[in-house]
Amino acid sequence: MQSSSPWFSKQKTQSLIAFSVSTCVHLTLCLTLALVLISAQGNLARVTQLAITPNEESDSDEVTQLELTPQTIPADSIQPSFEAPAISASLVATNLDSRMDGGGAYGNVAAMATKGSELGIDETIAKVSKSKASFFGAHAEGNRFVFVIDSSRSMLGPRWEALCKELMRAIKSLSPDQEFFVISFDSLAHPMFGVAPPKGKFLTAVDKNFERIHNWLRSIRHGSNTYPASAVGIAIKLEPDAIFLLSDGEISDSTIEDLRIWNRKQNEEDEEVTLIPIHTVLLHSQVGFVALETIARENGGTFTPVQPR
Numbered sequence: 146m147q148s149s150s151p152w153f154s155k156q157k158t159q160s161l162i163a164f165s166v167s168t169c170v171h172l173t174l175c176l177t178l179a180l181v182l183i184s185a186q187g188n189l190a191r192v193t194q195l196a197i198t199p200n201e202e203s204d205s206d207e208v209t210q211l212e213l214t215p216q217t218i219p220a221d222s223i224q225p226s227f228e229a230p231a232i233s234a235s236l237v238a239t240n241l242d243s244r245m246d247g248g249g250a251y252g253n254v255a256a257m258a259t260k261g262s263e264l265g266i267d268e269t270i271a272k273v274s275k276s277k278a279s280f281f282g283a284h285a286e287g288n289r290f291v292f293v294i295d296s297s298r299s300m301l302g303p304r305w306e307a308l309c310k311e312l313m314r315a316i317k318s319l320s321p322d323q324e325f326f327v328i329s330f331d332s333l334a335h336p337m338f339g340v341a342p343p344k345g346k347f348l349t350a351v352d353k354n355f356e357r358i359h360n361w362l363r364s365i366r367h368g369s370n371t372y373p374a375s376a377v378g379i380a381i382k383l384e385p386d387a388i389f390l391l392s393d394g395e396i397s398d399s400t401i402e403d404l405r406i407w408n409r410k411q412n413e414e415d416e417e418v419t420l421i422p423i424h425t426v427l428l429h430s431q432v433g434f435v436a437l438e439t440i441a442r443e444n445g446g447t448f449t450p451v452q453p454r
Contacts, residue, residue, distance in 0.1 A: 276288050276323065278315060278318070278319060278323070278325075279315060280292065280311065280312070280389045280391075280424070280426065281391070281426045281428070281449055282449050282451070283389060283424040283425075283446075283447050283449045284424075284447075285386065285387030285389070285422060285424055285446075286386065286387070287323075287385070287386020287387050288322065288323050288324065288386055289323070289324045289325075289383075289384075289385040289386045290319075290324075290325050290326075290385055290387055290388070290389065291325070291326045291327070291328065291380040291383055291387075291388045291389070292312060292315070292316075292325065292327045292388075292389045292391070293377055293389065294308060294312065294329050294330070294391050295329070295330060295331075295371060295391055295392040295394070296329035296330060296331050296365050296368065297331040297367060297368060297369065297371050297393075297394065298331075298367045298368065298369060299371075299393055300393055300428075301367055303429070304429050305367075307428065307453075308391065308428060309359075309362050312358075312362070313355065313359060313362075315389075316350055316354075317355055319350035320350060321349060321350055323350050324347035324348060324349055325348055325350065326345070326346075326348065326383055326385070327358060327361075327362075328376040329365055329376070330371075330372060331367065331368030331370055331371070331372070332368050332370040333368070333372070333375065334375040334376035334378075334379055335365070335376075336379060337361050338357070338361055342382060342383055347383070370397060371392055371394045371395065371398075371433075372396075372397060372398040372400075373390060373392065373396060373398070374400040377390065377407075378403065378407060381407050385421060386421075387422050387423075387424060387446075388423045388424070389423075389424050389425075389426065390423055390424070390426070390440065391426040391427075391428055392425075392426075392427065392428070392433055393428045393429055393430040393432070394430060394432050394433050396433055396437070396440075400440065401436060401439055401440060401443070404423070404440065404443065404444055405443065408420050408421055408444055419444050419445040421444070421445075422445040422446045423444035423445070424441060424446040424448075425437040425438070425446060425448050425449070426449045426450075426451060427448070427449070427450040427451065428451050429451065429452065434450065
């Protein structure tokens with residue numbers, strides 16, 4: 146068998162050398178690239194750690210603190226958001242005591258004050274304190290008023306005109322949420338429109354009722370005598386917040402004595418107290434001074450003598 150030629154051997158040797166060099170170069174490039182990638186990944190990881198780790202740890206710590214160690218507030222350090230006005234307590238007591246103080250604000254007024262106290266609303270108390278009525282200079286607090294007026298013949302003329310004018314002014318001065326009832330008297334009681342309670346009811350202070358009461362006043366026929374007892378009795382049964390009683394003469398019936406029974410009640414301390422304040426007005430006269438002053442004094446009201454102008 147012939148041996149290989151020198152040229153073939155030389156070519157083989159050169160191919161092996163070229164292959165070896167190529168392999169070494171490629172390996173070197175691969176290793177270099179691998180090292181670069183590994184280095185870059187390490188730097189990126191450190192940068193990411195520096196950028197993210199502190200916030201994550203802070204958030205984690207905060208969440209852990211909120212979940213595991215909630216802040217507690219001592220009970221004695223908690224302050225109420227409001228304090229009910231002191232006046233509301235007395236008004237509530239008045240309401241619960243069934244009008245036992247002989248003063249002015251009763252019934253619906255006390256109920257409003259109670260509601261205002263429960264809600265902590267100062268405006269409600271302020272509104273209640275302003276609910277009032279006036280009649281010939283006599284003042285009363287509340288939401289419901291009964292006017293008991295003398296319609297005997299002695300009231301004819303200037304006295305009746307003065308009475309009608311002042312009564313209309315008084316009821317027109319009421320707010321729309323206040324109510325009134327009018328009863329005239331001579332020998333008998335005459336409820337407004339000739340309708341006695343329970344069919345006869347309070348009127349609200351609105352325009353349509355002002356005209357009705359004006360027309361009724363003009364239709365009244367004046368009778369004899371000055372007997373207010375029955376009219377006052379009807380007024381008390383209506384349970385208003387206050388009663389205004391007007392006359393120009395000597396009261397000739399048992400009104401004073403009857404009121405000592407009708408308008409009294411024993412309280413828990415077994416004391417006799419007034420149920421409804423009665424404010425009296427003596428119109429253009431000196432007759433009846435003592436009787437009207439006595440009624441006002443014994444029934445928690447005021448006495449107002451009115452002289453002609």
